[in-house]
Amino acid sequence: MLRFLLIRLARALLTLALVVTFAFVVLRLSGDPALLIMSADAPPEAIAAFRAAWGLNDPLWQQYLRYFNAIFRGDLGQSMRDGRPAIELVAERVPATLALTIPALLIKIGLGIPAGVYAALHRNSFADRAVMLLAVAGFTVPSFVLGLLLVLVFAVTLGWLPSGGQESWRHAVLPVITLGIGGAAVLARFTRSAMLEVLGQPYMRTALAKGVPWSVAVRRHALPNAAIPTVTIVGFMMGSLLAGAVVVESVFSWPGVGRLLVVAVANRDLAVVQCILLLVAATMVMANLLVDLLYGVLDPRLRLSATGGAA
Amino acid sequence: MTDRDEPLLHAQGLVRRYATRRGLFGRVTEVRAVDGVSLTLRRGRTLGLVGESGCGKSTTGRMVLGLEVPDEGGVAFRNDRMPPPGTPEWRRLRARMAMVYQDPLGALDRRLTIGAQIAEPLEIHGLGTPADRPARVGALLRDVGLRADHAARYPHELSGGQRQRAVLARALATGPDLLVCDEPISALDVSIQAQVMNLLSEVQARTGVAILFISHDLRAVRQMSHRVAVMYLGRVVEEGEPDAVLHAPAHPYAQALVSAIPHPGRTGGRIVLTGDPPNPAARPAGCAFHPRCAQAAALCARATPELKRRAADGRLVACHVAHGEVAPGDGMASRPIPAREPA
Numbered sequence: 001m002l003r004f005l006l007i008r009l010a011r012a013l014l015t016l017a018l019v020v021t022f023a024f025v026v027l028r029l030s031g032d033p034a035l036l037i038m039s040a041d042a043p044p045e046a047i048a049a050f051r052a053a054w055g056l057n058d059p060l061w062q063q064y065l066r067y068f069n070a071i072f073r074g075d076l077g078q079s080m081r082d083g084r085p086a087i088e089l090v091a092e093r094v095p096a097t098l099a100l101t102i103p104a105l106l107i108k109i110g111l112g113i114p115a116g117v118y119a120a121l122h123r124n125s126f127a128d129r130a131v132m133l134l135a136v137a138g139f140t141v142p143s144f145v146l147g148l149l150l151v152l153v154f155a156v157t158l159g160w161l162p163s164g165g166q167e168s169w170r171h172a173v174l175p176v177i178t179l180g181i182g183g184a185a186v187l188a189r190f191t192r193s194a195m196l197e198v199l200g201q202p203y204m205r206t207a208l209a210k211g212v213p214w215s216v217a218v219r220r221h222a223l224p225n226a227a228i229p230t231v232t233i234v235g236f237m238m239g240s241l242l243a244g245a246v247v248v249e250s251v252f253s254w255p256g257v258g259r260l261l262v263v264a265v266a267n268r269d270l271a272v273v274q275c276i277l278l279l280v281a282a283t284m285v286m287a288n289l290l291v292d293l294l295y296g297v298l299d300p301r302l303r304l305s306a307t308g309g310a311a
Numbered sequence: 312m313t314d315r316d317e318p319l320l321h322a323q324g325l326v327r328r329y330a331t332r333r334g335l336f337g338r339v340t341e342v343r344a345v346d347g348v349s350l351t352l353r354r355g356r357t358l359g360l361v362g363e364s365g366c367g368k369s370t371t372g373r374m375v376l377g378l379e380v381p382d383e384g385g386v387a388f389r390n391d392r393m394p395p396p397g398t399p400e401w402r403r404l405r406a407r408m409a410m411v412y413q414d415p416l417g418a419l420d421r422r423l424t425i426g427a428q429i430a431e432p433l434e435i436h437g438l439g440t441p442a443d444r445p446a447r448v449g450a451l452l453r454d455v456g457l458r459a460d461h462a463a464r465y466p467h468e469l470s471g472g473q474r475q476r477a478v479l480a481r482a483l484a485t486g487p488d489l490l491v492c493d494e495p496i497s498a499l500d501v502s503i504q505a506q507v508m509n510l511l512s513e514v515q516a517r518t519g520v521a522i523l524f525i526s527h528d529l530r531a532v533r534q535m536s537h538r539v540a541v542m543y544l545g546r547v548v549e550e551g552e553p554d555a556v557l558h559a560p561a562h563p564y565a566q567a568l569v570s571a572i573p574h575p576g577r578t579g580g581r582i583v584l585t586g587d588p589p590n591p592a593a594r595p596a597g598c599a600f601h602p603r604c605a606q607a608a609a610l611c612a613r614a615t616p617e618l619k620r621r622a623a624d625g626r627l628v629a630c631h632v633a634h635g636e637v638a639p640g641d642g643m644a645s646r647p648i649p650a651r652e653p654a
Contacts, residue, residue: 202417203428206481209378210432211405220431221420300422300465 008292012285019281020071023274024064032056033080033268054080067274076278077271079264086271090257090279094242096166097249097256100175101241107180108187108237113230115184116191120199120226121218131188138185147178147251164253175252179245183237190233194226201225228298235291239284243276317390319488319521320352320375324384327370331592342591344370346545347384349618350523354488355515357522359536359553361529361568365591367545368525372491375523376408377401389488406436409482413494415474419466425452425477426462432484451480454517455510472503476510483514491523496531508535529572533557541565544589544599547618550627561621561628563604598631606632609642 027033034050051057055066070077076087119131141149154174155163162171198204199222207217237244246258253259257276264272327345332338345367352358360368373379375386377393386393388407394400409432412418419428429448433439439447449459455476466474475495482490492511496504508531515522524535532539533553540550541562549562560566567582586603595602601611610631618629631637 202412202414203420205378206410206412206418206478207431209376209405209410210435210481210485211402212431212435213402216435221423224422225420298422301467 008289012289015285016278016281017068019277020068020274021064023277024067024270027268027270027273028060033270071278076275079272080269081267081272086269086275089272090260090275093255093257093260094279096254097242097245097258099172100179100245100248100254100256103172103176104179104183104245105237105241107176108183109234111180112184112187113191116188116230117195117223117226119188120192120195123196128192132192135185135188138181139189141182143178143182143247144251146181147175147248150174150178151251164251166254171252171254175245175248175254178248178251187230187233187237191226191230194229195222198222198225224298228295231291231294231298235287235294238290239287240280241287242283243280317353318351319354319389320350320523321387322348322350322371322375322384323387324349325371325374325381325386326383327367327374327379328382340592343545343594344591345374345381346594348542348545348547349384350375350540350547352489352521352523354521355519356537357515357524357535359532359539360523360525360542361527361532361539362542363527363589365589366542367591368527368542369493371542372410372493372523372525376410376489376491377404403436406432406438406485407487408489408491409485409487410491410493411475411478411482411495413498415471415478415498416466418478419474421466423465424462425464425466425469429462429477429481429484432481436485438485447484448480451484452477454483454514455480456506471499472506475499475503475507479507479510479514483518483520486518487520489521489523491525493525494527495524497526497528504531511535529557529568541568544591544594546599546629547627548600548629550618555624555626561626561633562600562630563606563632564600598629606639607643608632608637608640610637 033054034047034056055063058066067077076085078084079086079089115131115135119128122128151163151174154161161173163174165171201221204217204221207221208214212220242257243261245254245256246261248254249256249258250262257279260272261276263269264276325345325348326343329342329344330339331342332340348367348371350358350360350371360371362368370379374381377386377388377396380396388404394404419425426445426448429451430444433444433447445462448462452459452461457473457476457480461469461473461477466477469477490511495511496507499507511522511524512535514520522535524532526532536553538550539553539556540547541556541560541564542548543564549556549560549565556565557569560569563582567584570580570582582605584603589599589603595612597613598604598607598611598616601607604611608631614631616629616631616634618627619634620626621628621634626633628634632639
């Protein structure tokens with residue numbers, strides 16, 4: 001078990017190193033940070049001074065090594081805009097984003113999974129078709145369209161809720177619903193097909209033929225087996241807790257990590273972008289690690305038991 | 312144990328229809344998966360049910376178990392009518408009958424240990440106390456040639472043959488009177504097939520369980536069965552002792568099936584069926600087999616032959632030609648009668 005964890009951890013670190021490198025390369029390829037930040041008509045001396053101050057005149061590989069070395073020591077650099085540590089800028093946005101994405105995740109799980117299970121258990125019924133129709137609608141409508149639609153109805157027309165900003169919990173309602181609906185729809189579809197697959201398995205038929213009541217067979221055999229593919233999707237959703245709200249935060253002018261990312265990319269604020277990417281990649285990797293561990297609990301085939309077994 | 316000659320199970324005139332639709336707006340057509348099948352099974356005996364894919368073997372097995380309700384006809388188990396599915400009587404009856412499927416891995420829940428799955432029917436039917444269940448599970452495992460410590464294993468930790476043994480142990484947990492085996496060996500290696508068949512015979516000799524053995528493997532059926540019924544497109548076309556039916560088949564379809572058993576050293580002499588494979592949605596008029604039958608006469612396209620006893624040897628067969636009601640090929644234009652490969 002420990003060995004398994006260590007291997008996973010090593011792989012996670014490698015993934016993070018690749019993400020950092022990728023971010024560095026892409027941002028350097030897409031424009032000169034000195035020109036972008038100082039603007040093109042700044043005096044040449046000012047641009048030269050800026051370059052010297054940020055080490056932009058050194059060969060690229062030296063900049064890369066310096067950057068990598070700094071990250072290794074926990075220094076994520078300073079914002080080129082206002083000189084504050086990038087990690088500080090990002091950290092103060094994290095709570096705002098989580099205030100949207102965690103309730104949204106609860107909506108996804110609390111709405112999507114029961115809807116999918118219900119649809120599967122009542123296959124081809126009116127309820128099944130209604131759920132699936134809503135699910136298709138839910139994940140085909142892009143979040144910016146859904147967000148604007150909700151603003152139009154609940155903020156502009158009905159005036160029940162504010163259309164943007166972050167003053168009170170009422171401001172969070174519309175963005176949370178926007179985020180939640182799309183995810184719930186995806187989860188409902190996945191849960192339904194996972195359940196249908198399991199319900200058709202011979203062990204379900206055998207259980208029923210043995211006289212196991214339907215509800216017991218569903219609880220004992222169907223739900224735990226259908227949970228395995230569903231956990232994958234939930235894990236993926238957990239991985240996007242920090243980065244999944246970029247569009248919605250922009251639509252609702254919510255001052256979270258997503259909006260910071262948009263602004264930082266537009267400004268070529270390298271340190272901030274890299275810091276966010278690293279954070280997002282780290283959550284993604286952590287969520288995957290969690291999913292792997294959960295798999296072991298749910299599926300004995302993937303469990304690395306000490307007893308071993310016959311081949 | 313009651314009288315061996317009293318039928319344990321009697322199915323009379325079973326019919327099962329399905330409505331299918333071709334495409335979204337297609338016409339609804341009726342498919343007769345099973346079209347008037349009657350079976351009798353005695354305690355301690357095995358009835359082999361043979362036929363190609365889609366002939367209604369498995370549907371018959373499900374109706375016999377009461378898992379599916381026949382549209383016509385009925386099943387009597389120990390002289391009582393099969394109660395409707397889901398009722399308490401039906402549920403109690405589940406302990407008296409069991410089934411074994413083709414794929415032993417699919418038949419087991421991969422998340423639960425073998426022991427937990429064998430104990431499940433005991434729990435459901437409230438047999439024994441929780442305290443003595445592990446001992447019972449251990450005994451059941453030993454009965455099928457596994458060790459008691461296999462109870463702690465998961466399905467993926469067993470080999471294919473061991474899994475089928477575990478499935479059998481679960482099926483036998485409640486001490487059933489009837490075992491329906493639907494292609495129980497076709498997913499196994501040949502060497503394992505023999506082991507499982509021997510095990511089934513052993514279990515039958517020890518417990519007196521009646522077995523409905525559904526298979527397309529004629530040699531397995533001959534080895535296992537006391538009686539054989541050959542099905543074609545939802546009907547039994549021939550029934551009798553395995554040696555008689557499988558050595559000297561009377562029905563042309565059974566003849567073709569038997570001639571397809573490979574024999575070492577034989578060259579040619581196989582009956583090669585021509586025409587379309589059977590489709591229950593477009594059942595030919597008259598005898599369903601006549602479009603593919605080398606001996607078909609004009610009568611065969613008009614009248615459906617009944618399954619009845621042949622005067623000469625008492626064989627149950629449904630064929631105008633076999634009963635001598637018409638000469639082979641009589642009234643047909645210019646059909647080549649010998650459809651045998653040159654020897």
